Amino acid sequence: MTASLPTRSLLVLDSIRAAGIEGEIVVLPDAASTAPLAAAALGVEVGAIANSLVFWSDDEPLLVMTSGAHRVDTAALAERLGRGSIRRASAEQVREATGQAIGGVAPTGHSAPLTTVVDEALAGYPEIWAAGGTPHTVFPMTFDQLVALTGGPVVKVD
Template sequence: MSKSVKRVTEAAQILGLNISIQTMPDSTRSAADAANACNCEVGQIVKSLIFKGENSNALKLVLLGGHHDLDLKKAKEIFGEPLTRADPKRVRSETGFAIGGVAPIGHLETPETWIDANLLNHKQVWAAAGTPNSVFSVDPEHLMRAINAQIFTNS
């Protein structure tokens, strides 16, 4: 088990999330690949995207449904400041995860976290578990409460 997957497992226990991490034979890096591997709808895939606030310079974790993209032109009205993609080296050093395997839990430094309201329409969603081919399923309401995520509407 990789250090990242172990950190996700430990974080889930601390947060009271009952998860089972699955290692897929192929990459689940894209939402379509993940949905195929997990045998679910693309909308049930949690994309864990890391952005940098242009004013605060703080990292922000945005949990987005797999069938959506984030409209960065609306970032200021949603998140209080414009956002840009975070530098991959900074993402790894502050979260402990490489882009493509960023989990919604188990970060070295917990970023401000937001969750797309569309994810809450599902009973179960699938998220990265620390590597490009590891995933776990979770009730999105439980995840949202466990990580104190703020809800936003991405339309």
């Protein structure tokens, strides 16, 4: 089955396996490029979707892993993190920073390591789902696995 995964998803799979995460990458029949679409395709609450949102802050990319039920309050998050402004990255910046397209950005498997923060609200779900490197791929994990995988601090993002 892994042979049929897109190259970007194989990179994600290698990374999650190296982190000891056993969940399989699931290929969805339709793109699930938003949290509501992913939740509907998987039959889970939208809050259990770990959105991978790339922002630009202090001249570098910042990956925010947030619950699909939240919007990131960029001003409040910048203050909490002691950063200058945080603004949404362009599609080109996302691709350059991650090697992945908007709607399919995984928490790992990027071109280079990214500074990452994890939404504390994701801790409220026994299983969370994240993109697997493309808008058609996702994989399950626990909150603790996400934190360990990304190495990011847990913060309030909304």
